[in-house]
Amino acid sequence: KSSHIDRPAAQIVVVSSIFIKEFPDSRFDRINQVTATQSHCRYHCVGRIMRTAISSLGALLLLATSVEAFVSSRHARAFVAPVTNKHAAPAQVFLPRTRPSHGPLFMGWGPDPIWAAAEVKSNEASNQSGKSVLVKVAVPPETAADYKIAGQYVQVRLNEETKPLFLAIASAPSPENPEFEFLIKKTDGNEWMTGASAGTKMEISQVLGGGFPMEENLEGFKYDFPTQNILLFAVGSGIAPIRAAMESGQLNVASAGTGGRTARLYYGVQTAEDLCFVDKFPEWERAGFQVVPVLSRPSPEWNGRTGYVQNCLEEDGVPIPRNSGALLCGMKEMAESVKDTLTKAGVFEGRILTNF
Secondary structure, three states, X not given: OXXXXXXXXXXXXXXXXXXXXXXXXXXXXXXXXXXXXXXXXXXXXXXXHHHHHHHHHHXXXXXXXXXXXXXXXXXXXXXXXXXXXXXXXXXXXXXXXXXXXXXXXXXXXXXXXXXXXXXXXXXXXOOOOOOEEEEEEEOOHHHXXXXXXXXXXXXXXXXXXXXXXXXXXXXXXXXXXXXXXXEEEOOOOOHHHHOOOOOOEEEEOOOEOOOOOHHHHHOOOOOOOOOOEEEEEEEHHHHHHHHHHHHXXXXXXXXXXXXXXXXEEXXXXXXXXXXXXXXXXHHHHHOOEEEEEEEOOOOOOOOOEEOOHHHHHXXXXXXXXXXXXXXXXXXXXXXXXXXXXXXXXXXXXXXXXXXX
């Protein structure tokens, strides 16, 4: 009846009252038949029940409050760290605040980088718009030997004072060739790399990530149906690791009529001038890859596909979904939409591969 009673206490009183009403007098009479005074024992028993109920409920409320405080404190010790390259990792990851604050943070993707000397061999525009460049870098032989699966990446920095870039390797694995190619879109903060001239010294990490798990998910009969068709989806500079996969031979695609897998590449950019590796299109076609450029901002002269790659997939459909696999690299919205369309069509989710 106190005017300042707190809410948990009020709840306990209400619950206790209900608890008492659930035990009619007749039940307590049967319990206390052997007692000398029925009324005295009945109310004595009710009092014990009330005390036990209130004590138990109070303990539960105290425990719930402690758990809530602990969970809240755990959440308070996390923060969001942006990733500098969309091809290297998802858009954001969570890092504990207990991580040492001195030195650069490496987003928690695999081991910390082990830096080695590297040198720019060439730097040239990769498309007509000039928005992206293709940089060829000489790397240590042991670094080249560690690059085994298309879709793997490295970190690159000019020196200790430079924020590292996460770059997917655009060239196919070749242990005998100690050079990596990187397709890089020009953005604020990466001018030191996109504007680097031949001979520029820099540092490169060991090869990181597992790449596209092609052998594990596309070969054999893991999903009961063999993979006979490959669909590839790339947006913007996301073509870099897709190109590496296409030229690696690891997809086992062959030209029509030779018994190999069929493949189709959906490659989306804004304008025709933004397309990269245009000179490679005929080579890819001869190797068995049907190339489908898709423009979101086409000129009136453009006669090809327009819109977005996910819309083109919806229009074309998936003819043999149970025998199809897919590789994706690009914007999150594209990847989610493509994955949704493929799984609804019947493609095994495990055969929809990304490089992170």
